[in-house]
Amino acid sequence: MEKINVKVCMGTTCFVMGGANLQELNDIIPRKYGDKVEVNASPCLNLCSINWEYSKAPYVKVDDEIITEATVEKVLETIENKLGNN
Amino acid sequence: MNNAGQAIHLKKEILVRIIKAFLSDNFEEQARLIPYAMRPKGMEVPYRCCVYKERAIIKDRTIAGLGFPIEEDDETVSLATYAKKATERKEISDKNLTVLQAACQGCKTNRIYVTDLCQGCIARPCLSSCKFGAVSIINGRSVIDDSKCKKCQMCVQACPYNAIVKITVPCEDACPVGAIKKDETGFASIDFEKCISCGKCISACPFGAVHERSQIIDILKAIKSGKKVIAMVAPSIAGQFPGSIYQLKTAIKKAGFYDVYEVAQGADITAQTEAKEFSERMHLANEKATEWLNEWVNEGGYGEKPETQEDDNVQHFMTTSCCAGYNQLIKKHMPEIKPFVSDTKTPMYYTAEIVKQAYPDSVTVFVSPCVAKRAEGYENPNVDYIMNFEELGALFVAKKIEILECEETPYVKESSKQGRNFGFSGGVAESVKASLKNENSVKPCIINGLNKESIRQLRKYAKSGECDSGCNLIEVMCCEGGCIGGNATMNNPKTAKKLINELSEKSQDIEKV
Numbered sequence A: 001m002e003k004i005n006v007k008v009c010m011g012t013t014c015f016v017m018g019g020a021n022l023q024e025l026n027d028i029i030p031r032k033y034g035d036k037v038e039v040n041a042s043p044c045l046n047l048c049s050i051n052w053e054y055s056k057a058p059y060v061k062v063d064d065e066i067i068t069e070a071t072v073e074k075v076l077e078t079i080e081n082k083l084g085n086n
Numbered sequence B: 001m002n003n004a005g006q007a008i009h010l011k012k013e014i015l016v017r018i019i020k021a022f023l024s025d026n027f028e029e030q031a032r033l034i035p036y037a038m039r040p041k042g043m044e045v046p047y048r049c050c051v052y053k054e055r056a057i058i059k060d061r062t063i064a065g066l067g068f069p070i071e072e073d074d075e076t077v078s079l080a081t082y083a084k085k086a087t088e089r090k091e092i093s094d095k096n097l098t099v100l101q102a103a104c105q106g107c108k109t110n111r112i113y114v115t116d117l118c119q120g121c122i123a124r125p126c127l128s129s130c131k132f133g134a135v136s137i138i139n140g141r142s143v144i145d146d147s148k149c150k151k152c153q154m155c156v157q158a159c160p161y162n163a164i165v166k167i168t169v170p171c172e173d174a175c176p177v178g179a180i181k182k183d184e185t186g187f188a189s190i191d192f193e194k195c196i197s198c199g200k201c202i203s204a205c206p207f208g209a210v211h212e213r214s215q216i217i218d219i220l221k222a223i224k225s226g227k228k229v230i231a232m233v234a235p236s237i238a239g240q241f242p243g244s245i246y247q248l249k250t251a252i253k254k255a256g257f258y259d260v261y262e263v264a265q266g267a268d269i270t271a272q273t274e275a276k277e278f279s280e281r282m283h284l285a286n287e288k289a290t291e292w293l294n295e296w297v298n299e300g301g302y303g304e305k306p307e308t309q310e311d312d313n314v315q316h317f318m319t320t321s322c323c324a325g326y327n328q329l330i331k332k333h334m335p336e337i338k339p340f341v342s343d344t345k346t347p348m349y350y351t352a353e354i355v356k357q358a359y360p361d362s363v364t365v366f367v368s369p370c371v372a373k374r375a376e377g378y379e380n381p382n383v384d385y386i387m388n389f390e391e392l393g394a395l396f397v398a399k400k401i402e403i404l405e406c407e408e409t410p411y412v413k414e415s416s417k418q419g420r421n422f423g424f425s426g427g428v429a430e431s432v433k434a435s436l437k438n439e440n441s442v443k444p445c446i447i448n449g450l451n452k453e454s455i456r457q458l459r460k461y462a463k464s465g466e467c468d469s470g471c472n473l474i475e476v477m478c479c480e481g482g483c484i485g486g487n488a489t490m491n492n493p494k495t496a497k498k499l500i501n502e503l504s505e506k507s508q509d510i511e512k513v
Helices: A012-016 A019-036 A074-086 B008-025 B027-038 B051-066 B079-088 B100-107 B126-127 B153-160 B172-175 B200-204 B217-222 B245-254 B265-300 B323-331 B337-342 B347-358 B372-379 B389-399 B428-434 B451-464 B494-506
Strands: A004-011 A036-043 A061-063 A064-066 B097-099 B111-114 B135-140 B141-144 B166-167 B180-182 B188-189 B210-212 B229-233 B257-260 B363-368 B387-389 B444-447 B475-478
Touching: A004 A019, A004 B188, A012 A019, A012 B389, A019 A036, A019 A074, A019 B200, A019 B494, A036 B217, A061 B180, B008 B027, B008 B051, B008 B200, B008 B389, B027 B079, B027 B347, B051 B079, B051 B100, B051 B210, B079 B217, B097 B188, B126 B153, B153 B166, B153 B323, B172 B200, B188 B323, B200 B210, B217 B229, B217 B363, B217 B387, B217 B389, B217 B444, B229 B245, B229 B347, B245 B257, B257 B265, B257 B347, B257 B494, B265 B347, B265 B428, B323 B337, B323 B372, B337 B372, B337 B451, B347 B363, B347 B372, B363 B372, B372 B387, B387 B389, B428 B444, B444 B451, B451 B475
Parallel strands: A004 A036, B229 B257, B229 B363, B363 B387, B444 B475
Antiparallel strands: A004 A061, A061 A064, B097 B210, B111 B166, B135 B141, B180 B188
16 A cells, blocks of 8 residues: 655745644654655645635645645545545 | 634735735735635635625724724725825834624623523522522523623532533633623723733634734835834744744845844843842842841740841742733732832843844834733834734745745844743743752742633732742743743644754753853
């Protein structure tokens, strides 16, 4: 099974619009999923420049899936779904 | 830490749009369009009944972002006019909060309420538990007469079905000094005679109804006019933005500031001055105690206690004085503790003094985790404006500044480990301790957050002149967790503290005095 890859955008916009709180994922994910899920802080993913700009920040990418207005709960839910599907 | 979730997202988005509007060619028109840009025609309505109400509320929030009180808006004045007035404004107000009263309508007044879970039982413990005769049984169910109810909650505790609840008004509950009240019209309003600017109501309101009156336009105006605008960043800023504080300095300069100072530099002075003051005060206490003891022994250990014991100068504890919320509390509600409070100035005070000496013609901006510093800044002629972390963040977003891509710029003076730790609970007491040669003379006690209970405790100490279990240094922080728990912080306190520690571990120890 391939590892699920989580990219938390640490660009200024995402960070300011709520992404600061997502840093918790760096602790939660390894504890919860071990090596099944990999989590990385990423420089600006350039998602804020598309479409709705900062309105939908913060962004997180779980594999190819983009989570808008991301929260810790939303990210964990997406991971759960992926793990269930695999 | 602000818990208002989406409401805070909305406030930040509005700030970004205000700043963008200011930076555009036509501030007034762009400001007028903010509610329409955020809630365009045909958009799905996210929170309220219709798009028109959404826009009206966004307009109100924008008024606060432009620095005006929402309460005084009569709805006829357009945002374009407010924007114009903001650019023409010469002075800022001492009333630093404003309530969006339209948001208060969804919130029920504080009361005790019997829910449908009431089983109409035979025992009726609610009836017997009420000392005020407020509970009666109508149609087999409990009913509370609000005119008699004293909200003691005895019935809430007595009901075995948990059928009786206390309906709380979050802002009222959060306010430690009873300054915000939902009045009979159903709107919350702030009594500025009582308000200590702690910002707890801002964080508590799930509707995001309480706003800081922003000074961002005044700051941007100063930058635009070519003045030397200097940012002084609070120690708690480490951990609030991506990247290092050195990258942050570059980013702030990119945003238009002339220079950036770490307020931790002033915190070092606060710690050392407070340490000196502490040993002087406590030395006096020890000396006097020895004096009394000698006198008493000389007199054979009998008779009246010597009069010197009434001496006001002799104290058994000292409290810190760097928290702006606490200082407002002392001024407005607790003058009795004043003699025990350190006379040492705050880190912001010393930093602003240093900056104004270096650049007498500068405009100083304190970058703050909380609203209380607005009150302190207003009283300090060396501090021109306050910009909170959210506003700085919004400025970065509006100007598209990527902090992680910025170079590192050193600060004028590297601050100490202890100065950089000022922003979390326990950090200040620790810094005073570390500044003393005889560290063991400090027995600290920490007030981690002002609330009704801790205020009662402080009053007790002031009255008795003694602190519990022989403590002699009380560190008081208004926000739980310290400044990292301030209303305008963006990171959760746990992560923020971790990031501050990473920085301070690499910093040198404070010099002893």
